Amino acid sequence: MKNLLNIFKLIVALSLPFSLCAENLYSNLNPEELKRLNYLSDNIRCPKCSYGNISSSNAPISKDLKEEIAELINIGYSNEEIFDLMEKRYGDYVILKTDLDDNKTLFLVPLMILIISILLVTTYTIKKSK
Amino acid sequence: MATRSFLVLIMALLVFLISTFTASLMQTNEIDLIENQEGKKLYISEDLYDLNGNKVAVESLLEGKVLLNVWASWCITCLVEHPFLKKVTESKDVELVGINYKDQDFNAEKYLIDNGDPYSFSVHDLSGSFSLKLGVTGAPETFLVIDGVIVSHRIGEVNMEVWNEKFAQYF
Known part of the structure; x- marks a missing residue:
């Protein structure tokens, strides 16, 4: 029984770094900026799969785009500028907001x-x- | 009199609806909703490295006629179009530059050894950030860049038919 507990402790200790890594996603954004990221990725269509927005899509390009948008927010781009950039690159079809x-x-x-x-x-x- | 004109109106509307519906059924070619990158400038904002780790001279991509082909060892369609690319580089004066998209360099090198290497060199784009800014949505994609301007862009496989339609006129 004690052995089992030790194994459990070991597993927890080993998985700790991974759980810490998971928290680091978009850690450079504050809550306000995260809200903007969610708004933007809800309103930009996935250019590869085109049936949904990039926040609902698991396509690799959607993940890349979310990371790029997070970076742009971090640099100081406004929502309008990011929408413009995406529209310029992929056409107005990808902008979901009316x-x-x-x-x-x-x-x-x-x-x-x-x-x-x-x-x-x-x-x-x-x-x-x- | 009023009911009669009303009936005529309804009939005309019905004929219009049915004809548009049949026309839409006849339409076979898919409409491209995602804009391709034709007419845009090739914009390179970062340092590029080839598969051997050497820095790529950016000017070489911006001068003259360069055919950029996005490929990866995990991409099945790239393997399908590979023989055609080899045939093109053998028979025509084409500078074909590869963009190795989200691929490990050892896998990419093995792919080129196994299937032959038609590329002058391949840009190693492990993170995909260069391709993302270029407007690539997946592999394979092919761009024809003349003096830094993208004149032709194909999303998907390049075969004889596509070559004749999109690229042959420039060579």
Whole structure:
């Protein structure tokens, strides 16, 4: 029994360095910057697998991109600059966040059609009921 | 009268929908959604080393016509396109430079000994950081760089068909 305990202690002692290594991932970022890293990797598509963002993807390139973004944040790049860099490299297909300013017509046209059709239907029904 | 024009409108819409649907079914070629790197400048920000550990003269990549081929010993498709690359370098005046992507140097050297070496030299990119900044998404990929500008970029295998379509016009 005592032997078993010693073996267990040995295993714990040997695995300690690995657990310490695991903590070092993105250790150069503070919590605020980590939040930014999560936001950015949630909103950038994996260029290799293209069905998901890089935070949900296990492709090696997604890991590389996350590390690159962490480094860029560390150097002092803003979110916009990082999005621009990724867009320049892989095209706007990889940017998952929607830019409202660039797509005004896309958002406004359905809304206008809805309003116009509501107006038409209400005027038609009011006319009919008279 | 109103119902009739309404019916015509519905029918026209239906015909339009069905025709676009059949057109989309007929479409066979895949649309490239990820932008390739054509028209961009070859930007090298770090020191590059070849497989023997010698420093690579960056100017040699930025001058004249250079064909960059991303390869790795673990990459099956690279092995498939390897004979074609050898044929190209034998029959044409092509400077083919390899980018050894995320590969151990001893594995890479063994691969070149086993399968032949068509490359003038290969850049050893163990971490993949040079390739990442180049816009590489995986192996194999092939870039044609003329005077520092990427004029042609192929994501995937290069064979006769792809060569004729993307690269042959420059040689």
